[in-house]
Amino acid sequence: MSQDGAQGRYGERSFAGGRYQLRDLLGEGGMASVHLAYDSVLDRQVAIKTLHTELGREQAFRERFRREAQSVAKLTHTNIVSVFDTGEDDFDGMTTPYIVMEYIEGKPLGSVLDADIHQYGAMPADKALKITADVLAALEISHEMGLVHRDIKPGNVMMTKRNVVKVMDFGIARAMQSGVTSMTQTGMVVGTPQYLSPEQALGRGVDARSDLYSVGIMLFQLVTGRLPFEADSPLAIAYAHVQEEPVAPSSINRSLPPAVDALVARALKKNPNERFPNAESMRDECLRVAASFTAAAPSIVPGAQTSSGAGVGSAVFPPVDQSAPSPTGPVQTPYQPGPYGSPTPAPSPSYGYPQQSGYQTPQPTSAYAPQQYASTPPPYSATPQTTAPATGDSGGRKKNRAVLIGSIVVALVVVGGLVTALTLNKSDGGGEAGGDTSPSPTVAAGHRGPDTTKTIETTECTEPEESYNDPKKIEVPNFTYKNLASVKSCFQAAGWTMNVEREDENTFGEDMVLRQFPSAGTDVDPEKMPDITLRVSTGNPP
Numbered sequence: 001m002s003q004d005g006a007q008g009r010y011g012e013r014s015f016a017g018g019r020y021q022l023r024d025l026l027g028e029g030g031m032a033s034v035h036l037a038y039d040s041v042l043d044r045q046v047a048i049k050t051l052h053t054e055l056g057r058e059q060a061f062r063e064r065f066r067r068e069a070q071s072v073a074k075l076t077h078t079n080i081v082s083v084f085d086t087g088e089d090d091f092d093g094m095t096t097p098y099i100v101m102e103y104i105e106g107k108p109l110g111s112v113l114d115a116d117i118h119q120y121g122a123m124p125a126d127k128a129l130k131i132t133a134d135v136l137a138a139l140e141i142s143h144e145m146g147l148v149h150r151d152i153k154p155g156n157v158m159m160t161k162r163n164v165v166k167v168m169d170f171g172i173a174r175a176m177q178s179g180v181t182s183m184t185q186t187g188m189v190v191g192t193p194q195y196l197s198p199e200q201a202l203g204r205g206v207d208a209r210s211d212l213y214s215v216g217i218m219l220f221q222l223v224t225g226r227l228p229f230e231a232d233s234p235l236a237i238a239y240a241h242v243q244e245e246p247v248a249p250s251s252i253n254r255s256l257p258p259a260v261d262a263l264v265a266r267a268l269k270k271n272p273n274e275r276f277p278n279a280e281s282m283r284d285e286c287l288r289v290a291a292s293f294t295a296a297a298p299s300i301v302p303g304a305q306t307s308s309g310a311g312v313g314s315a316v317f318p319p320v321d322q323s324a325p326s327p328t329g330p331v332q333t334p335y336q337p338g339p340y341g342s343p344t345p346a347p348s349p350s351y352g353y354p355q356q357s358g359y360q361t362p363q364p365t366s367a368y369a370p371q372q373y374a375s376t377p378p379p380y381s382a383t384p385q386t387t388a389p390a391t392g393d394s395g396g397r398k399k400n401r402a403v404l405i406g407s408i409v410v411a412l413v414v415v416g417g418l419v420t421a422l423t424l425n426k427s428d429g430g431g432e433a434g435g436d437t438s439p440s441p442t443v444a445a446g447h448r449g450p451d452t453t454k455t456i457e458t459t460e461c462t463e464p465e466e467s468y469n470d471p472k473k474i475e476v477p478n479f480t481y482k483n484l485a486s487v488k489s490c491f492q493a494a495g496w497t498m499n500v501e502r503e504d505e506n507t508f509g510e511d512m513v514l515r516q517f518p519s520a521g522t523d524v525d526p527e528k529m530p531d532i533t534l535r536v537s538t539g540n541p542p
Contacts, residue, residue, distance in 0.1 A: 015089050015098050020048055032065075036103065046084060047103040050096055062088070065097040072099075072170045074145055079138035081158070081168035104166050110154035117225045121300035122253050125260055128222035129290035131157075134165035135215060136283035142170065143208040143279055150206065152214035153195045154221070193234040194227050198270050201238035204521050209272040212282055216267025216275075219286075223260060224252040225300065228268070242270070247304075254299040259289040273465055446541040448506040455486035461494035467523040476532065478520035484511040484536050491532075499533040510539025 013022040015037075024036040026047060037048040051065050069086035076082070085100035109131065116123040123131075135157055142149060149156075149170055158166040197213035199206050220228045228246035231237045249264055250256040263285055269275045276282035460477040467473035479487050484500070491498050503514060515535040524530060 015048065015100075016085070016087060020046065020085075020098075020100060022048060037100075039100070045103045045105075047101045049099045049101060051098075062095065062097050065099070069099045071145075071147055075138075075142055075147070075170070077138055077141045079134050079165050079167055080141065080170075081166050101168075102166075104158045104160060104168070106158050106160040106166075108155055109157040109159055109165075112159050113154055113222060113225075120298045122225035122298040123222040124295060124298060125223050125253075125256055125293075126290050126295040128219060129260075129286045131159075131165055131222070132215060132219045133283045133286040133290070135167055135218070136212075136279045136286065138165070138167040139208070139211050139215070140279040140283065143211070148206055148208055149211050149214075150200070151192055151195070152211055152218060153192050154218060155192075157218075193237040194229065196238055196241050197272075198242045199272060199521070201241045204519070207272070208278060209275050212267055212275050212279065213269075213272075215282065216264055219267065220246065220249055220264050223256060223264075223298070224249050225298075226252065252301055252304040254301060255296045257289075257293045259292060263289055446506055448509040448539045450483055450485075450511040450539065451509045452483050452485070454481060454483050454512065456482045456490050458490050458493040461490040461496060464494075464526075470523060472525070473523045474526050476516075476518050476520055476522045476524055479513045479516050479532070479534060480520065481508065482513050484513060484534070487513055487534065496529055497531045499531055501533065501535050502538050503535050504540045504542045505537050506539055506541045508537050510537060512537045512539075 014020060019039060019041050021038045021040060022035045023038060025033060026036055027034045032049050032051050034047055034049045037046050039046050051062065066086065069083055073083040081104060082102040083099060086098065088095055088097045113123055139149060147170060151169065156167065156169045158168060160166060195214040195217045197206065197210040200210055217228060229237055229240035229244060231240060246268055248261040250261050267275055267282065456479060464474040464477055467475055508514065513534050513536055517533045518524065518530065
């Protein structure tokens with residue numbers, strides 16, 4: 001194979017018999033690199049993604065790489081980065097798979113946002129809504145093809161020189177069709193912590209509505225200049241996605257109309273069934289809201305806090321005091337709507353491909369390095385017992401500490417998940433409807449009594465959610481972190497049977513359901529309802 005090409009560290013490499021000549025390195029992740037390249041046959045610049053040489057030895061990685069090329073090549077849309085070619089070549093006796101993609105000469109959305117934050121304090125709402133609508137247009141196509149992106153964020157959205165939105169990096173997209181391999185099975189947490197949907201954070205299966213949650217996070221960030229959930233560790237951030245409610249964007253940016261608050265609130269619902277049903281409906285709402293108000297410059301509230309208080313986001317996007325002059329004059333400049341509703345910032349010196357955004361988030365997950373957290377936070381319904389936030393820096397630190405402590409507690413609770421799952425698989429089953437087949441716990445020193453305020457409505461069992469994938473099936477309700485007495489009432493109302501296994505722990509208290517099998521959200525046939533096994537606290541110390 002020809003080794004001709006441009007000079008330099010990567011200049012001697014070429015692919016497809018010398019057709020594609022590698023030039024500058026544009027981006028690098030844990031499993032792949034992206035280079036600017038020259039297509040000598042069509043006389044154009046392209047971007048080439050190559051799997052790292054050492055990973056090319058593994059057939060599983062090469063197969064994953066090939067599937068990515070096949071999946072994304074089917075996505076033809078103005079707002080999606082195109083795939084032109086794919087193949088494998090040998091370098092130094094090592095197989096190196098590659099994907100040839102459209103080269104986007106422009107800037108990551110993160111860089112565009114940074115420029116707007118510097119100029120206005122946040123991105124003007126009309127511009128943010130129209131960009132978001134274009135991202136949703138791309139997702140509408142991918143979802144129709146059965147692909148969930150799973151890592152929507154400003155670093156994976158490009159803006160061309162003509163302000164065309166391009167969504168890229170579908171490398172960790174999950175095929176919703178049958179035949180999904182173990183690399184994308186339920187239980188693998190894939191994505192960037194700041195943009196994870198609650199179901200992703202819990203390691204559950206995801207569908208198109210998970211992407212809509214991530215879009216909601218991104219829209220919140222665009223119109224406020226900061227993220228809704230911020231903490232000092234990926235686990236604490238994931239915990240916040242599951243547990244905390246975001247503040248209204250207008251509490252940070254006073255120029256936002258109520259319609260923007262309502263749109264973001266619906267996109268960020270913890271329960272996927274309460275979000276927009278699909279990308280098309282959310283896109284329509286973005287465009288409707290954008291057309292319903294007069295464009296105005298952002299008005300950022302000095303010192304406004306998001307729900308998780310100080311932490312990562314405070315360092316990334318400090319609150320903008322619009323009255324405080326900078327060394328070169330006031331930060332804020334008059335807002336004049338232009339393309340996408342605001343002036344185009346000065347061109348960026350780098351052409352981000354991929355994820356070369358102008359800001360950094362803590363421990364981002366590469367599209368080719370899915371992060372598997374050691375543990376996951378509790379389900380949607382668990383309510384953390386935190387104190388009311390205090391004002392000032394000390395209050396922010398106290399609240400952040402509470403999130404971290406809660407995350408640590410949750411981590412300790414779920415460490416034995418694998419062992420429990422194996423135990424449950426060996427369970428004999430049986431039991432009366434709503435019956436407890438385990439002996440009553442013996443009270444010990446350090447015992448914590450039951451919390452009877454954590455209850456579940458009987459309608460959760462008698463009127464369960466319909467399966468997203470199969471209308472003939474239902475989703476198993478979420479019984480975790482509910483008092484056993486209310487769960488029994490729910491079972492009895494539906495005529496279901498349960499098995500109860502006891503576990504010594506005194507963090508959540510006696511009769512609190514800690515885990516369940518099958519897990520919440522599992523699709524089951526209501527005509528053949530399986531016995532559900534519950535792992536319940538004794539309230540005694542381990």
